[in-house]
Amino acid sequence: MTTIHRNRTITGMERLLSELTAESGIEFPGFLRMSTSDFEILLQKLAPLITKKDTKFRKAIPAKVRLAISIRYLATGDDFRSLHYLFKISHQLISKIVHEVCASILIVLKDKVMVRKIQYFTHSSVYFTKCL
Template structure:
């Protein structure tokens, strides 16, 4: 008799356990049930195809008044050069669900953003591409451009290269070997940074400092110094200043004059003085 009671009790416990498990599983299934989407893609994007997007660029290129240069801030030749350099890095594979956005359009979106600073929402209406995808495209293309063009901007490595730059300035600015200036790039205040990026214009910024030759070709650029730092402070925190202090690859020479031998140092020319220590 005791064995039968024990068997019945065990069966009852198993039945209760199975019932509880089924009830819990049902509740979990109800909680994880996805709501039905109203649409798979926004209506204005449904007619977006590679042909439609490429037609936008082709129309700008065909316009004889130079609308393409106004749009991208560069000539068609420069655009095609950049496209050839980074096309393999930014191209995506088509899937069964949709066609990939062409590399040409990805580059055009990025150049338009860099040229105008338009918001992702504004670019979304222009290219019929969602802001979420644009927020992925722009960083990817910028990274590809940096990798492809990193050797285009470099400090001259020998006196002969500096002498060539000096000859370009010789007619109007003798002894100059570069024109240097900075630009404050406005940004939102970084988290937990206080007034570190707060500048004299009462905005938050980082500084782009660049050196160019007589043909406006960049030979040095430094980006990222905090906006609160003075022009001289920005300059003294650069690799270029370090090379000047160590006489590393920076061109200078002596000139023999009838009266005495003087040291005429070549210099960087700017439209306003840079305040830093003498060396």
């Protein structure tokens, strides 16, 4: 079931995430490849950074959905166009969301995440640093 609210279609994805979170089976970990409790802890830490405000032209995508999109992308390797069909959000916006959420994850978990730097050559013999 979909409804229109402030020029944005609210899909069943928000409802589905709530249902998956409430269930104690394997559905949620199967969908996002992480436990419900880990997702909720991560959401609490990231929400202040990834929450957007509604405007008079559109309703903001909730932080829970923004995080779910990003975790699904990281867990499955689906491309943005595939995620578009699942979440009913444009692939351009999904790209922006994933980059914003990943940057926020690095900020929030900077003491818990090791980023390995690798130097490599290009044809012009200039060093670049790539974070893995």
